Amino acid sequence: MVERMVGVGGGVEVCAESFGDAGDPAVLLVMGLGASMLWWEDGFCRQLAAGGRFVVRYDHRDTGRSAGWEPGRPGYTGADLAGDAVGVLDGYGIGAAHLVGVSAGGALAQRVALGSPERVRSLVLVSTTSAVPGGPELPPPDEEFLRFAGTARQPDWTDEDQVVDYLVAYSRVLAGTRRPFDEPAARALIRADVERARDIAAARNHDILPEGEPPPAPLSAISAPTLVVHGTADPLFPFPHGEFLAEAIPGADLLPLEGAGHGIVRADWPALLRAILAHTAA
Numbered sequence: 180m181v182e183r184m185v186g187v188g189g190g191v192e193v194c195a196e197s198f199g200d201a202g203d204p205a206v207l208l209v210m211g212l213g214a215s216m217l218w219w220e221d222g223f224c225r226q227l228a229a230g231g232r233f234v235v236r237y238d239h240r241d242t243g244r245s246a247g248w249e250p251g252r253p254g255y256t257g258a259d260l261a262g263d264a265v266g267v268l269d270g271y272g273i274g275a276a277h278l279v280g281v282s283a284g285g286a287l288a289q290r291v292a293l294g295s296p297e298r299v300r301s302l303v304l305v306s307t308t309s310a311v312p313g314g315p316e317l318p319p320p321d322e323e324f325l326r327f328a329g330t331a332r333q334p335d336w337t338d339e340d341q342v343v344d345y346l347v348a349y350s351r352v353l354a355g356t357r358r359p360f361d362e363p364a365a366r367a368l369i370r371a372d373v374e375r376a377r378d379i380a381a382a383r384n385h386d387i388l389p390e391g392e393p394p395p396a397p398l399s400a401i402s403a404p405t406l407v408v409h410g411t412a413d414p415l416f417p418f419p420h421g422e423f424l425a426e427a428i429p430g431a432d433l434l435p436l437e438g439a440g441h442g443i444v445r446a447d448w449p450a451l452l453r454a455i456l457a458h459t460a461a
Contacts, residue, residue, distance in 0.1 A: 180221070185237070187266025194244035195237035195267050199228030204459060205273045208236040209264055211282030212385035215243030217372045223448055230456040237267050241381040250336070253384035258391025261290035265298055277459040279303040281443055286310035292401045293394045302405040303455055306413055306441045308420040309427065311394050318417040327352045336380035343369050355412035355440030364445060398427040405431040406458045408451060410439030
């Protein structure tokens, strides 16, 4: 593991870390909004690297040790976050990589594939939805998620214990209701994320980001081989979101994760690692 600061343009630096041999095919891991690179857990990254991949993960702006803005006043857009992924590749001297994105990170990966297709060898899209506006009407988040979003009391973002408790409760909702929730693992990860952040309150800037420039083409223009991975019990983007992506992106494959909620949990590592290694082998 080698952590470093990488310039992504405009004087902005993000914190990135690599695993494995730089001579192996590169895999760039793109996390969802509001979450640092720690959510790509060390063990997951090491196992992926052990499969013969050069793995790079990074903190989005306003998360972890990357550049930050005043809470409530982000000076960038969602399109800028997609540009940061390309900036990280540039910082490592990587011409093209396999992109693995989860949640909104999957939407950012789609943006890169549409705007800079020469930089993307393949896509793995986990627990995400279309980055392109329009298209068919897809199911909204489930009732329990909407209830939490509408009624949960926001913590005092200067109180680490309150923040951890709130984010654990949020993670419990995202995990869905079909499987047991591993609270000790979630709490340990969230505690580490909160303690490592320059300002954990700034991560909420991702909730109010303007989109920026729209993607330059429809999903049908994605030429990178694509694997869509989606939990059948995802409460934020119900399973039809994954089905739609697999239909809209030419040649895409769909891997359902039975009973899985939103995001990546350790119980799904074996299936997901096998799928990523197989998909990125060509």
